[in-house]
Amino acid sequence: MAVESVVSVIIVNFNAGKLLSQCVNSVLASNIPVSIYIIDNASQDNSLKYLEAVFDKIKLIKNSSNLGFARAANQVLADTIKSKYLLFLNPDCVIQPDTIGKFVAVMDKNPQAGMAGCVVRNPDGSEQRSSRRSVPTPWRTIIQVFHLNKFFQSFLLTNQELPTQPIAIEGISGSCMFVRRTALDIVGAMDETYFLHCEDLDWFMRFGAKNFSILFIPNIEIVHFKGVCSSKNPIKVEWYKHRGMVKFYRKFFRHKYPFIVFWGVITMVWLRFIGVAIRQLFKK
Secondary structure (H helix, E strand, C coil), rough: CCCCCCCEEEHHHHHHHHHHHHHHHHHHHHCCCCCEEEEECCCCHHHHHHHHHHHHEEEEEEEECCCCHHHHHHHCCCHHHCCCCCEEECCEECCCCCHHHHHHHHHHCCCCEEEEEEEEECCCEEEECCCCEECCCCCHHHHCCCCCCCCCCCCCCCCCCCCCCCCCEEECCEEEEEEEEEHHHHCCCCCCCCCCHHHHHHHHHHHHHHCCCCEEEEEEEEEEEECCCCCHHHHHHHHHHHHHHHHHHHCCCCCCCCHHHHHHHHHHHHHHHHHHHHHHHHHH
């Protein structure tokens, strides 16, 4: 049974296989006490079997169906009310023993920061595209899609040099979000109407609206084995991702762009989904 601590780690699992146990063991190796909450969204693999040896060190919630990321993560918020910080960590991530302690140290020194992220690397050591980013506004999406990066800055910041100190940016990787509990109580939980993807972008916008900064901490690094949980149903995942992006645009930007521009971007999103789905079909 998990015990209350300064940091509660929330992991939503869906078919992460052995990586879930690697993730949990890396968290258990932390050099500060943590509480671990695992919410399993009706996984169909043997993910949980690999955790049998550590069941007494975690709090496990088994859902009878896949509730989506936000809704599952929000399930344990009431149980973590006394934690100063929450780490929302994907089950296919591996952290270092000092990762959580470093997060705490930086956040304690920056009381206006509501959330923090870090350098998220691929297994080959390269930095993942979503490791640090700006909010993907419709205009920035146009820049990215039409490869206008030479002339304008898109929402991806990973083509820039790593900063030497923690800096405030608009968005971090949703795979590793270190959140101040008091800020969460003011901003509110993740929007459960997003099933998968874009709930993090929604959160970034809402944290900013409440004047909480989002920090990117360059001296913290984790490894993210991206795509493991979605490998069995890639088209379905892409559907949720693109649908989430449309919801995100409608919620925050619908009245900030001319009608023809806004709906042109929405059309572009769905055309992109069709293209991605066709490529996935031909892979099979």
